[in-house]
Amino acid sequence: MTPPSPSRPDLSQRILENLHTTVLLFDQQLSLRHINPAGEMLFAVSAGRIVGTRAHLLFNHDELVAALRTAVATGHPFTERELVLALAPQRKVTVDLTAIPLRDPQSGTELLVELNEIDRQLRITRDEGILAQSAATRALVRGLAHEIKNPLGGLRGAAQLLERELAAEELKEYTRVIISEADRLQNLVNRMLGPNALPHKQATNIHQVTERVRQVVQAEVPETVHIHTDYDPSIPDLEADRDQLIQAVMNLVRNAAQAVSPRGHITLRTRTLRQYTIGQTRHKLVARIEVIDNGPGIPPEMLENVFLPMVTGRADGTGLGLPIAQSLVNQHGGLIECESQPGRTAFTILLPLTPVAAEAERPRHTR
Ligand SMILES: Nc1ncnc2c1ncn2[C@@H]1O[C@H](COP(=O)(O)OP(=O)(O)O)[C@@H](O)[C@H]1O
Ligand SMILES: [Mg+2]
Structure with missing residues (x-):
């Protein structure tokens, strides 16, 4: 990187390092020269290991590499939307990709490639929805569970008292049903109260x-x-x-x-x-x-x-x-x-x- 201004020599470096977007710089032969931290996250590999890798090994995508070559040869930038990249056998990501050829009198044409992970954005929005809904649900369920819990204790206690008063063994069957069902409900309610029982x-x-x-x-x-x-x-x-x-x-x-x-x-x-x-x-x-x-x-x-x-x-x-x-x-x-x-x-x-x-x-x- 060339320092942008004498007063803030590290500004562009800091911007690059904190971007959420992946920024890759390739040389004329399409060898990777630079990758920012977002890119290291995306490819799940450190810069030290990946710099020097050729584009066809990095992307595993022949058409894309052909397009990158054309961009270097012609100097025309291009954007490819919703491109699916198989970064590893188990890992496919959908990205918007922009390739911008940079002409440099000394080192020939370099290629700046920007990748924006879009499925991640879509998924994060959906996940947040699920989590918010789940928090609202929990509040409702806990309220309901508390309402059930108190009368349930009274119900069980009364059935126990009744059982003691009953002489006939066959009648005790009924009070036992009440007690065991009250216990079952109590368990259910306890489970609904969830967070009270600390994991x-x-x-x-x-x-x-x-x-x-x-x-x-x-x-x-x-x-x-x-x-x-x-x-x-x-x-x-x-x-x-x-x-x-x-x-x-x-x-x-x-x-x-x-x-x-x-x-x-x-x-x-x-x-x-x-x-x-x-x-x-x-x-x-x-x-x-x-x-x-x-x-x-x-x-x-x-x-x-x-x-x-x-x-x-x-x-x-x-x-x-x-x-x-x-x-x-x-x-x-x-x-x-x-x-x-x-x-x-x-x-x-x-x-x-x-x-x-x-x-x-x-x-x-x-x-
Ligand atoms: N694998 C599944 N296939 C089809 N329907 C399902 C499946 N899982 C859940 N459901 C539907 O979601 C409903 C809610 O499930 P759940 O919260 O476990 O409550 P419950 O099983 O008591 O109905 C189920 O009644 C069923 O209609
Ligand atoms: Mg169920």
Whole structure:
């Protein structure tokens, strides 16, 4: 970089370093000469490792590289919208790209390339919507739960007193039903109150969670409901409340099982995502847990509101499964997203991973 003015020698450097946009500078042969920090984040690699890489290895996109060559040869800038780049086998990003040839009398033509990650922008806006909705939901559910909790205690106490007064054993059956149902409701209410029970965090392997859920749900459903697993065994442990995560995943897998019953397929898939933004926070490493089923899907008019309490499509449903799952995952800094069409419904849990080993933090090598 050439210093822009004697008074603020580092101004353009600072601007470049703090831009959200990726800025790349290539030489005439399309070797990378400079990358800003946003670019290092996008490519998940440090500048030291990537400078000198040729454009065709960097972008993995023949047409784009041909266009870049033409721009260098002709000196004409161009913009390419909604370009999909496969930056790594598991990582596709959609960007708006602008290439600007810079003629330099000494070093020939250099090419300035700007990349703006657009799916990230769209996703962040949507995530913020989900998180805001989830916070409103939590306030409503907590209010409701408190209203139920108090009379419930009185109800249970009265049934206990009554039980003591009853001589006939067969009548006590009834008071026991009242007591056990009151206990069940109490448990439900406690779960709805969620955050009151502070999460008990411990190193948790995400597959302990998914396997437990798989076993429980498989025992509940007919054998014609198949639960498949597709796990990435390299996912590091995360600090989490295991029971809460089991509850969250359970709610999703039970819904899937109910949707496909009496026969169908459910897949539990786990992967990691690098440099991923949840809400407003960018995480180095995120676990993605997908629950996919081949059932009839969620009706489009319901899809917007599935995470709201009391929204249910089932006669005996409470409409609490998804908001509770969402709230439990939010407490872990994560988010649940949903996509649905007939034949394929996917609920995706995104959970930030605090890598336990330094090894896990190292960005994957860009090919
Ligand atoms: N995998 C799925 N396939 C189809 N519909 C689903 C799926 N998951 C959830 N739903 C719909 O969303 C509704 C809300 O789910 P949930 O919050 O768990 O409450 P409940 O299961 O008590 O109805 C369900 O009643 C169902 O209509
Ligand atoms: Mg449910």
